[in-house]
Amino acid sequence: VIAIVWLGLLIVMSWLKALVIARPLEQIQESLQAATPGGKVSKYDLEAMAAELQATILQLLRKEQEHENALASSMARAEQLACLGEMAAGLTHEIKNPLAAVMAALETLVQDAKRxxxxxxxxxxxxxxxxxxxxxxxxxLLTLARPAKPQRVKVDLAKLLREMATLFEPRARRRNITFEVRIPRALPTLEADPDLLSQLFINLVTNAFQATPPNGAIMVSATPFPQNDGVAVMVSDNGCGIPKENLPRVFEPFFTTKEGGTGLGLAIAQQIASQHGGTIRIDSQPGQGTQVLVLLPVQVQRTTEEP
Ligand SMILES: Nc1ncnc2c1ncn2[C@@H]1O[C@H](COP(=O)(O)OP(=O)(O)O)[C@@H](O)[C@H]1O
Ligand SMILES: [Mg+2]
Known part of the structure; x- marks a missing residue:
C-alpha cells in the first residue's frame, strides 16, 4: 500500500513539475514558432536571440552605469552646493557685515556733513x-579660485621668515605669548615666489596664534632638508590642538571651526606649497598643540610644475 501511495505521490510531483517548469518553456517555444514565418525555431534562431538578449542586458547595464555616473555627478554638485552654502556663511561674516558697518558709518558721516x-x-x-x-x-577667495602664477626669483628664506615673524611680534607681546624664531643664519636659497611664500607662512603662524592661549608658546624653526636641496620649516604651537576627526578635513577649502573663520588659510597654504613642489603635513595632539611641517625643494622639479 505504501509503495502505491509513494508511486502516486511521485506521479503527482512529476506532473506538477511538468506544469510549473516545462509548460512555460513550451509556451515560449510555441509563441516563438508562431512568431517565426517558417513556423519553426532553429538552433540558430535561438542563438541569435540569446545574442540579442545579451546585447539588451549589456545596454541595460550601461544605462545603469550612466545613471550611476549621473548620480555621482549630481552628488558632486550637491557637495559643491553645500560648499557654496558654507562659503556664503563665511562671506556673510567677512564681507556683508563689514559692508553693513561701513554703510552705517557713512550714514553718520553724511548726517554730520549736512550739519x-x-x-x-x-x-x-x-x-x-x-x-x-x-x-x-x-x-x-580669489587667490584660491585663480592661483597666481608664481613669479620665481632667488629667495633668501631665512630673511623672509625673520621678516614675516616681525609682523607677529606686537601680537605676541600683547598676548604674552612666547614667540620664538629659530632659523640658522643661512638656509639654502630657494627659487620661489617670495610673496606667495610669505602668504603661506603668515597663514600658518596666524592659525598658531589663534589656537594658542595667552602665556602659550609658538615657534617657527627651519633647517636644510634632506640635504641642501630643500628646506623644512616647522610652525609649532602649544595651543588647543586639532581633534582627530577634524585632522583629515583641515585642508578642505571652507573647513573652519572658528567663529567667522573662512577656512581658506590652509587650503591656500597647501596650494602655494604644491606650486613650489613642496608639501605640508600636520601633526596635532588635541589639548596640547600642533606642528605644521612644510617641506620645500630648492628648485621646483620641472615635471611637477604646471604648464
Ligand atoms: N595651529 C592650529 N591649531 C589648532 N587648530 C588648527 C591650527 N591650524 C588649523 N587649525 C584648524 O584647521 C581649521 C582650518 O584652518 P584654516 O584653513 O586656516 O581656516 P580658518 O583659520 O579660517 O579656520 C581651523 O578652523 C582649525 O580648526
Ligand atoms: Mg586660518
Whole structure:
C-alpha cells in the first residue's frame, strides 16, 4: 500500500513539475514558432536571440552605469552646493557685515556733513578696518579660485621668515605669548615666489596664534632638508590642538571651526606649497598643540610644475 501511495505521490510531483517548469518553456517555444514565418525555431534562431538578449542586458547595464555616473555627478554638485552654502556663511561674516558697518558709518558721516560738522576720525578709522577685512577675504577667495602664477626669483628664506615673524611680534607681546624664531643664519636659497611664500607662512603662524592661549608658546624653526636641496620649516604651537576627526578635513577649502573663520588659510597654504613642489603635513595632539611641517625643494622639479 505504501509503495502505491509513494508511486502516486511521485506521479503527482512529476506532473506538477511538468506544469510549473516545462509548460512555460513550451509556451515560449510555441509563441516563438508562431512568431517565426517558417513556423519553426532553429538552433540558430535561438542563438541569435540569446545574442540579442545579451546585447539588451549589456545596454541595460550601461544605462545603469550612466545613471550611476549621473548620480555621482549630481552628488558632486550637491557637495559643491553645500560648499557654496558654507562659503556664503563665511562671506556673510567677512564681507556683508563689514559692508553693513561701513554703510552705517557713512550714514553718520553724511548726517554730520549736512550739519557742517567734520568727519569723526574714529568713524573713519573703523570704516577703514571693516573695508580692509572685506578686502582681505575677497583677496583670499580669489587667490584660491585663480592661483597666481608664481613669479620665481632667488629667495633668501631665512630673511623672509625673520621678516614675516616681525609682523607677529606686537601680537605676541600683547598676548604674552612666547614667540620664538629659530632659523640658522643661512638656509639654502630657494627659487620661489617670495610673496606667495610669505602668504603661506603668515597663514600658518596666524592659525598658531589663534589656537594658542595667552602665556602659550609658538615657534617657527627651519633647517636644510634632506640635504641642501630643500628646506623644512616647522610652525609649532602649544595651543588647543586639532581633534582627530577634524585632522583629515583641515585642508578642505571652507573647513573652519572658528567663529567667522573662512577656512581658506590652509587650503591656500597647501596650494602655494604644491606650486613650489613642496608639501605640508600636520601633526596635532588635541589639548596640547600642533606642528605644521612644510617641506620645500630648492628648485621646483620641472615635471611637477604646471604648464
Ligand atoms: N595651529 C592650529 N591649531 C589648532 N587648530 C588648527 C591650527 N591650524 C588649523 N587649525 C584648524 O584647521 C581649521 C582650518 O584652518 P584654516 O584653513 O586656516 O581656516 P580658518 O583659520 O579660517 O579656520 C581651523 O578652523 C582649525 O580648526
Ligand atoms: Mg586660518
Amino acid at each position: 557742517g560738522e567734520a568727519p569723526q576720525p574714529e568713524i573713519l578709522a573703523q570704516m577703514l578696518r571693516e573695508l580692509q577685512r572685506a578686502h582681505k577675504t575677497l583677496d583670499r
